[in-house]
Amino acid sequence: MPELRLRRTILSVDDHELVRVGLRQVIGQHFGERFHVAEAHSLEQALRFLEERTDEVFLMLLDLNLGDTRGLAGLRLLSQRHPRLPIAVVSGSNDARVRDEARAHGAVGYFCKTGDTGDLKGLLDTIERAATGADAATDEAPATHGDALARSRRLRPGIRLSDRQVQVLELILGGLDNQAIAAETGLALGSVKNCVSTVFLAFNVRSRAELIGLFV
Missing domain, CATH: 1.10.10.10 (Winged helix-like DNA-binding domain superfamily/Winged helix DNA-binding domain)
Structure with a gap:
């Protein structure tokens, strides 16, 4: 139980400040003081944050196109280094193929920044599930x-x-x-x-x- 109480941080990774501010405001409006939203503007900054404070983070919100990575490369790297951390993609692309490939690479959700209320509700539901451990990885060893x-x-x-x-x-x-x-x-x-x-x-x-x- 103490570990669950420590994990109250959502890491928002996006190179656009307006998007990060918007996500922080939406999360604050719906969840109040339950969660802390930390921010990173690049893949490198996100990796540094996780090296120091990974035990606090229960969910990452990741844009696929950052200044130092494009497409699924960032998602793959983060999933390899932090396989137990749920990652939800928040992207400007609504391409069904990209959505499917992101999920195939382990994303627990895929939400379009310009989407409708369905994307917003899905994002909020994903945050709630991750906070309660519903999307946490199992203790089983990964398959080779x-x-x-x-x-x-x-x-x-x-x-x-x-x-x-x-x-x-x-x-x-x-x-x-x-x-x-x-x-x-x-x-x-x-x-x-x-x-x-x-x-x-x-x-x-x-x-x-x-x-x-x-x-x-």
């Missing part, structure tokens, strides 16, 4: 990519992938895009694309989000 591959074979018996395709699958599950996979493996970008297409075909999916969703 090898475990994920074994599960995939149970999902689709008889699946056949080469060693290289298995390696690409593992990197996709780790959140890497094609360019990063090419750098990691030393393959040409065209070869990476061919491997990714083969993996998609093997699992009968059309996107990274669908593929990752098989292993969640």
